[in-house]
Amino acid sequence: MRRNLTPYTFLLPYLIVFGLFWAWPILYSFYLSFLDTRSFPWAWNPGVNWGRILQDATFQDALRNTFLILVIQVPLMLALATGLAVALNSQLLKLRPLFRFAFFAPVVVGAVAYSAVFRLIFNTDFGAVNSGLRALGLGPVDWLYAPAPAMSVIILVVTWRWTGYNAIIILAGLQSIPKDIYEAAAIDGATPWQQFVRITLPGIRPVLLFCFVLSIIGTLQLFTEPFLITNSGPGTATMTLGTYLYQQGFRSFNFGYASSIAYTVALLAGVFSLIQLRFFGRD
Amino acid sequence: MRRQQFVRSIWLHLVMVPLALLWLAPLWLMFVFSTLPERDIFSTPTPLLPGGDFFTNLQNLNADTNFSRTLLNSVVISLIYTVLSVLLTSLAGYAFARFRFWGSTTLFTVVIATLTIPYFVVVIPQYILIAREFKITNTYWAVVLPSLANSLGVFYMRQSFLSLPSSLLEAARIDGAGEWRIFFQIALPLVRPAMAALSLILFLTAWNDYLWPLLVLSPDNKAALTAPVALGSLIGLTRVSWGGIMVGAVLMTVPFLILFVFLQRQFIAGIAAGGVKD
Numbered sequence: 001m002r003r004n005l006t007p008y009t010f011l012l013p014y015l016i017v018f019g020l021f022w023a024w025p026i027l028y029s030f031y032l033s034f035l036d037t038r039s040f041p042w043a044w045n046p047g048v049n050w051g052r053i054l055q056d057a058t059f060q061d062a063l064r065n066t067f068l069i070l071v072i073q074v075p076l077m078l079a080l081a082t083g084l085a086v087a088l089n090s091q092l093l094k095l096r097p098l099f100r101f102a103f104f105a106p107v108v109v110g111a112v113a114y115s116a117v118f119r120l121i122f123n124t125d126f127g128a129v130n131s132g133l134r135a136l137g138l139g140p141v142d143w144l145y146a147p148a149p150a151m152s153v154i155i156l157v158v159t160w161r162w163t164g165y166n167a168i169i170i171l172a173g174l175q176s177i178p179k180d181i182y183e184a185a186a187i188d189g190a191t192p193w194q195q196f197v198r199i200t201l202p203g204i205r206p207v208l209l210f211c212f213v214l215s216i217i218g219t220l221q222l223f224t225e226p227f228l229i230t231n232s233g234p235g236t237a238t239m240t241l242g243t244y245l246y247q248q249g250f251r252s253f254n255f256g257y258a259s260s261i262a263y264t265v266a267l268l269a270g271v272f273s274l275i276q277l278r279f280f281g282r283d
Numbered sequence: 284m285r286r287q288q289f290v291r292s293i294w295l296h297l298v299m300v301p302l303a304l305l306w307l308a309p310l311w312l313m314f315v316f317s318t319l320p321e322r323d324i325f326s327t328p329t330p331l332l333p334g335g336d337f338f339t340n341l342q343n344l345n346a347d348t349n350f351s352r353t354l355l356n357s358v359v360i361s362l363i364y365t366v367l368s369v370l371l372t373s374l375a376g377y378a379f380a381r382f383r384f385w386g387s388t389t390l391f392t393v394v395i396a397t398l399t400i401p402y403f404v405v406v407i408p409q410y411i412l413i414a415r416e417f418k419i420t421n422t423y424w425a426v427v428l429p430s431l432a433n434s435l436g437v438f439y440m441r442q443s444f445l446s447l448p449s450s451l452l453e454a455a456r457i458d459g460a461g462e463w464r465i466f467f468q469i470a471l472p473l474v475r476p477a478m479a480a481l482s483l484i485l486f487l488t489a490w491n492d493y494l495w496p497l498l499v500l501s502p503d504n505k506a507a508l509t510a511p512v513a514l515g516s517l518i519g520l521t522r523v524s525w526g527g528i529m530v531g532a533v534l535m536t537v538p539f540l541i542l543f544v545f546l547q548r549q550f551i552a553g554i555a556a557g558g559v560k561d
Contacts, residue, residue, distance in 0.1 A: 004384065006382065006462045007378040007382035007384040007387070008384065010374045010375065010378035010382075010466070011375050011378045011379075013370075013371050013375075014371045014372065014432055017371065017428070017431045018432035020412070021405065021409055021412070021428065022397055022405055024408065025405035025406075025407070025408030025409055025412075026397075026405060028408040028411075029404055029407050029408050032407065032408070087295060090295065092288065092291055093292070093295055093296070093299065094296070097547075098303070099299060100547070101543075101544065101547075102303035102307050103303065104543070104547070104550075104551075105307070105540060105543065106310075107543075107550070108487060108536070108539035108540060108542075108543050108550070109310070109491075109536050109539075109540075110490065110491030110493070110511055110535050110536065111493055111511075112491075112493055112511040112512075112535075113313070113491075113532035113533075113536050114309060114313075115515075115518070116528050116531075117310075117312060117532060118309065119518065120312070120316060120324065120525065120529075121312060125325075126324075126325040126327055126329070128308075128329040131327045131328045131329045135328070160306065160309065164306075168551050168554045168555055169555055171555075172551075172555035213399070217399065217401055220401060221402060221403055223493075223494055224493050224494065228515055228519075246494075249406075249407055250410070250498055255407050255411065259407055262403040262404045262406070262407065263404065265404070266400060266401050266404045269399065269400075269401050270399075
């Protein structure tokens with residue numbers, strides 16, 4: 001009997017924290033999304049938040065912006081990360097540790113630190129990017145205060161931060177592909193491109209799928225970059241589901257409405273993950 | 284054949300060298316800006332070489348917000364978080380790896396399933412607990428507690444414990460060692476490399492965390508204010524030393540860049556762990 005309780009004693013500390021700060025919150029925020037939290041005391045009113053979310057123009061802006069970032073940024077980044085991983089894995093590349101450092105370094109840089117730097121780099125009057133454009137006879141572009149440029153800044157910054165991270169995961173996948181397959185293919189006269197399409201891509205598919213799902217969940221929750229670099233603006237041009245949830249939940253303290261935004265994010269994450277699994281998960 | 288390889292190699296470098304420089308540019312500029320007086324930061328063309336004003340900027344930063352204090356808070360918070368989270372996830376990972384017990388599969392599935400659940404879903408109730416029920420905002424515990432139960436840590440530690448030869452632990456059991464002794468004196472020391480990789484990743488995550496600390500710490504109260512929240516609160520201000528902000532960014536970043544150079548394998552192991560399943 002004593003023996004049977006042992007695993008539970010090992011698990012107990014973890015389970016207490018997990019139950020209190022994960023399991024209960026998952027259920028409670030679902031419940032909250034049906035409460036009117038702008039009344040005191042909070043009142044059961046199933047339609048108030050979910051009805052509002054369907055008509056809320058700012059929410060729709062946030063949703064559209066988040067989708068736009070998702071559709072452009074995630075494929076762009078993962079294509080780049082795959083290319084980098086193949087390059088960093090190639091015997092043809094000299095000084096590989098140096099290149100690895102260059103692309104992997106952003107992994108250890110905090111969002112606040114790089115957001116501050118990118119604000120300066122994309123400054124309209126003095127920033128390095130416009131200064132470079134001017135030298136080419138272009139620009140200046142009002143990077144942080146015009147809608148489309150502000151959006152591209154967010155996409156670029158997120159790509160800078162996460163490409164190396166994904167390349168690390170993809171590289172680990174690449175290294176698990178047996179080398180003799182490539183050797184056999186090379187003897188059969190397969191070009192590098194053919195080897196990439198026929199051997200590499202199928203080999204890293206599970207890892208790539210993992211990166212896709214992870215990136216989608218991450219992008220759906222994008223917060224720090226639009227919050228600190230563009231302040232969700234101009235207007236609502238870079239408002240994301242993350243910054244809107246923050247605004248509703250922790251500026252207006254409307255926990256009910258913020259919870260329905262949170263559950264929308266969860267729903268989208270679930271749907272996207274399922275689509276990914278359906279299309280790329282099968283063998 | 285050789286010639287073809289050579290040409291390919293040249294092309295590869297022609298693409299990779301500029302791309303690598305582009306990737307390093309923001310970090311280089313961060314360093315350069317941290318050493319320049321304000322008027323040089325806001326001048327064109329953008330200065331590319333460092334100056335000598337790092338310590339002046341550091342003073343400005345400390346005048347804007349007590350940054351040294353917030354760095355200390357960040358170190359303490361990240362350490363507490365790392366030690367406790369590694370302990371908790373090791374214990375849980377060990378239970379899942381070594382024992383078959385009623386509910387083990389279900390529990391493990393539930394814990395791992397939370398990996399796919401967006402953090403947003405729990406952030407509001409977590410805030411209600413910390414701020415309204417426990418009333419512990421602006422403390423170390425407010426920052427540390429909610430994220431202690433790290434699912435990826437459990438997954439990672441379980442994998443590591445599974446890779447230990449069970450004959451070793453059985454032998455100890457037959458020799459009459461208690462379960463806790465087996466865990467602390469035999470199993471745990473054997474998975475030290477995994478613990479190191481996990482610690483590194485958890486410390487880094489805590490060190491750079493922004494959204495949660497932003498919710499439970501206010502910039503006016505320095506008791507537990509972390510460096511990212513302090514620095515973030517300066518970014519939106521109009522009259523602020525940007526050289527100072529860059530010093531803050533450098534102080535938050537450079538220790539980890541150095542650590543990364545020496546412990547690249549551990550960092551990479553920790554990150555890749557999520558992607559490669561057995």
